[in-house]
Amino acid sequence: MNPRLKHRTLSALIVDELRQSILTGEHPAGAQLRQDALAEAYGVSRIPVREALFQLEAEGLVRIVPHKGAVVSELSLAEINDVFDLRGILEPRLLAHSAPLLDAADFERLEQIQARFSGSIAARNVREWGTINAEFHLALYSRAPQPRSQAIVASLLHTSDRYTRVQLSSSAAMDAARRQHAELIELCQARKTEKACRFLFDHVEGVRKDLLRVVGRVLAKKAPAESPVSRSTARSRS
């Protein structure tokens, strides 16, 4: 299988490969990523590797210090809460604008994603699960006339995916998400936009809570003296 069929350039391929390697924990948080080693591992030169690293820095997965190199960025409770606060704010807002504009073709696409979703759950394929989950959410918002917000949410979903991986993602949780997605589709089809937005907010909050329950202890072990970050709510301004 030649992966170039899906990727226009080598750099884009390395971006995906490296991202997966980080998400699966093959390169754990804090690990150094040496261009030389990566280039050899993937059988390419260092140029595509460099460009991939820059891309991943923009996504927040790695941190690059000039002349020193790239390290996998650390996970932090503060960022988890920040990311999920942002999702809780931005995603319902996008849905409110997008849902009324979704047409038959969009709903068919959503159903197709749901089908693949079920497949990946059955196969216990956590890797696929995360990307399909992001795909589903973005498809929901695709009609919103807010390109910048969509780009931001896309990157937030990437980050969420990373955090979701550190727990073993019980298939029970994955299936709960699938059912909630189905409910979302129904609400949107019935044009119950207000209700769909509230449901979406609760969905995001649910994922956060599941995550914190598992991840909280993991992070606590790594940094036992970390100051308890106030669980800033998404509604602080209302």
Add this chain to the structure above:
Amino acid sequence: MNPRLKHRTLSALIVDELRQSILTGEHPAGAQLRQDALAEAYGVSRIPVREALFQLEAEGLVRIVPHKGAVVSELSLAEINDVFDLRGILEPRLLAHSAPLLDAADFERLEQIQARFSGSIAARNVREWGTINAEFHLALYSRAPQPRSQAIVASLLHTSDRYTRVQLSSSAAMDAARRQHAELIELCQARKTEKACRFLFDHVEGVRKDLLRVVGRVLAKKAPAESPVSRSTARSRS
């Protein structure tokens, strides 16, 4: 003057140079950016130029199509409103978390920024004005325990800067912003956080309105049949 003193790498230098060239309109929206030409213009090889272009794509200033090249991204009413909606949501939220934690050193820094601000206004230096404006806002939020939100707002401020440039930025408007910034400092020092957040929201909205008054016509000329984008408000969910 060796610019390397301020920039750790050539790529970083080119990023700043190119960004300025785009913001000032030297490379107008829709213009093609050929790596070869840029490399020759700056007297460097194409590698740093490539990396600069990727960085600028992450910032949203250019759009890259594989094997076709980079073009300066178009300005659009939809994006203006999206960006300012997001600022109206995210910036007060950050301030609410940061303001109570600002200490004496922070306020001194803010005052220093204000001084430079006045200087650039007196000198009619629009270029500086934009970056100092961003610096001020970010300094206000620096104590918020929300790194991801800060990064997002930083990029939104960059984009706002670009839009602000297309109007000639009347020095009256710049001075109004300066006075409002002074008011913000006072409110934060008095620990009137709630009031400061509301004031900040109005400040952002004021800049948006000024901008739309001038930019609306510019864009209307370029795309006369553009569908009127609904001026989505920031409060749609409350």
Add this chain to the structure above:
DNA sequence: GGGTCGTATATTGTATAAAATCTTGAGTCA
């Protein structure tokens, strides 16, 4: 005459090699 295929040219993408920068440790001097 219309459409499709193939070639020429320009531009981008990648590999290889050279230059610059940072880190580390030995060695020297106060």
Add this chain to the structure above:
DNA sequence: TGACTCAAGATTTTATACAATATACGACCC
């Protein structure tokens, strides 16, 4: 003993050269 210098090694950054890809245009077939 402690701190400082500086040279060697490793790593990143940049330059140069080569390969791959897309676009435009003309020839050729239907």
